[in-house]
Amino acid sequence: MTWIWNNSPALPVVLLLPTAIAIPLFALIERRLARWLALAVSLTTVGLSILNLVKALSLGPIHYHMGGWPPPIGIEYVLDPLSAFVLLVINTIGFLVLVHAKKVVDREIPESGKHVPYYAVAVLMLCGFNGIVVTGDFFNLYVWLEIASLSLYGLIAVGSRKAPVAAIRYLILGTIGACFYLLGLGFLFTMTGTLNMADLKAILPAVGHEPAVVIGLGLIVAGMGLKMALFPLHGWLPDSYTYAPSSSSALIAPIGTKVGAYVLIRVLFFIFGTAYVSRTIPVTTVIGWLAAAGILYGSIMAMAQTELKRMLAYSSIAQVGYIGLGIGLANPLGLIGAVLHLMNHAAMKALLFLVAGNFRTILGHSNIARLDGSTRRRMPWTTAAFAVGALSMIGIPPLAGFFSKWYLALGAVAKKQWIFLAVILLSSLLNAVYFFRVIERIYFARAESSAAEPRTEASASMLVPVLVLAAALIGLGVLNAFIVKGVIGKIVTSAMF
Amino acid sequence: MKAVNYAVLALFGAVLILAGLSLPDRGDPTAPLNRDKSAAGTPNAPSYYIRNPERDAATPNMVTVILADYRGFDTMGEETVILTAGLNCFLILRRERTKEKRR
């Protein structure tokens, strides 16, 4: 027990990696073991992240030295409230999606020989994201970022016929992003001589005025903007989400973009400090305006789509914009909004993409125009969960989505940014328009065939994660004050305001 | 569209040149990289790496020691990257051989 307690910061990564290797090897014995291994390890990481969150909240930041070398010399893992919180969000969503994945993978990946490496790559992706979140070293972050991105390309590419094209476009843009990150890191490293985050933070005041440092920060922000699909850099997102298998989209949409947002928050508010990024050089202002433009663009484009998954993809651009907006406000309320929305959007988008996966598996399509009352009668639980998710996206009060928007709006008021406030309100309206279009078709459109169709609800493995997420949206909304005070409040106080 | 691309390219080049002007001279032993202590007074990692590999690991090749010991976790990540690439090629390209034979 004490062994687990001592090594808990490193254990998620350390356990995920050999499982990814073991999956193909054990699958030689029994094919079905692959999925069970993936489930077991991701459940373990959920447990470990809960332990880590408790530890980080009660003991303060925990430093774990890899190889026993102290920070400027070796690599350290840092668990502070922010990283522990994001770790828990990522692992929980990953576990729920993996539970759901079985039927979707069976249906949407035709060659059965690919199921085993699919699970292995999915576990590797989780491993990469865990590494990004916990590491306290810039170069180590780059390595895990590459692992996660490479796995994402593969997960997208096994989808429909057009998926490889989307994947290679993502690969090229993603590599540009990674190269920007590495180049910006090179500038920072040449100016300061350290790769450790805490060390860099201590050295920055001495060299912060140099153009090379400013441009290094700009390049890192641009690279991470590409990874999180901030507005003008979102080109890869719609196609990737649409053509990927539904389980991949449900993994990427909630987790992939959020990690980019996490790195931005970490770099801007925890290393460079708010005063530097909002007054010395106006990085956050630029991010805020781009995010506002992205919210409007994503919402308007989402209204024009007829395919559920593509609509959700454009909606993702808008929702990532909310996080960007919270970063752009650069005040405590805005940061609360951004971190809260990071969690809420992860849950909402996972739920909606899983529902899209259910539609595809049971109905064989996810075209909005072909959904109607018979869909509701055939799949009552799935459609109910969809309604909960959609209402939460719009921001109906008791549901989780309302509260992050509420804090963002409060932040905009505190900063006297009336345009941002207007953007938040307007986009809620647009959200309502495009989600009510779907809800209207499901609940109020008359079925084309009046014959009573048998109820063909999705099987338990597909239904339970959806229902859990729907319940979580309600629960997160109700417990919102508790989460904000207990967890996010500590995150905000540890940021440099 | 083409004009936008070239504009991005020009912007990128200009930004790089601007940054390059303020970089320290190459090969200067007093550059921030090469000092014993950083501006904040913390020990500077490269000079530690030069001084101590023989004492710590009985190995004269500094790069090997950094690669495998001081920053060994990076290298494990690197191996994982290669493994990911291999599994991805497996996932994308490989077809099942047993099935083909049966056909």
Added chain:
Amino acid sequence: MTKFLLGHYGYWFVFLLMTLGFYGMVVKKNLVKKLIGMNIFQVAIIMFYLSSAGKWKATIPIVDPAIGTAGTARYIDPLQHCLMLTAIVVGVATSGVAYALLITIYKRFGTLHEDELIERMKNDLDME
């Protein structure tokens, strides 16, 4: 002036190569050309790190008993070398996945030119 030129000429060449690679990635329409640009970009970044690591009148980072390890000015910084070894591997891995994707795309659509690819994707009947 001479000191500045001698201390910075490497950076200008490296930035030129970087811009060339970036040009290949954003302007060229053929996917293979984009990958070539990507390779050049990555090599240029590696060169950037290595040029910042060098020291005049210093030797390679392997402990030489004749010099000893007291003076750090006699050895080139080993840290960047180690980082760049990792970066090279990452580059190879990325290219490997990209090659696999290229082959799949060519098998399905018969072209690697981006405009033609978009055209053929539009005409593709698979509506998913």
Added chain:
Amino acid sequence: MHWELEVVLFVFLVGAALVALESRNLLTAVVSLSVFSFLSALLYAAMGAVDVGFTEAVVGGGVSGILFVVTIFRTSRKSKD
């Protein structure tokens, strides 16, 4: 570090990169990319990074080039730009 050697190699590198990017025949482009990698390996060695130079020579000039050529053979050899 010897700046005379480095300048010569840099000039060759820019030339190889231009050929790789502008050639219409993709095989030429890929071979030129291998040349680029090999020259850069020489440059790394000239900068004192022997380990990196070694790796780049083996990877960039060897295996990566072979994989790229295989890809070219499996796809098409002509390019429009």
Added chain:
Amino acid sequence: MMRRDDDAIISLVSRTVSPFIMIFALYVIFHGHYSPGGGFQGGTMLAAALILVRLAAGSDLAQLQFPRSWGTPLGSAGVLIYWGTGFVSMLCGGNFLNYAFLPVSGPPPHHRNLGILFIEVGVGLAVMGILTAIYDDLLEGRPHD
């Protein structure tokens, strides 16, 4: 590759050179402590030697030397060696990858020296296996069959 003409000289030279490349690769891996080189370079050279035979003699004949199905398992084994070295030191009370806690005799620098050797071997295996596997995967499903 595509259509292949059997050329005696190419076949002879590649078959003769390949073992020497392998020997040199092993030297590079095991001598990485004292000279430039190490697991990654050596592993890539091993892969290059295997790919050379595949290029010259054809993929089907080269199966006799290194079967296609070995690539990924060997690569996984390499990564497992690396991870195992770290994990054993973790089990013996140190942090992950802290070779000073490896259960071998001698003073700590000696432990670290040995730990570095283990992981270099792991890296070499991993790189060799996986690069060869990538080459085989790229050639899988040739256009003419």
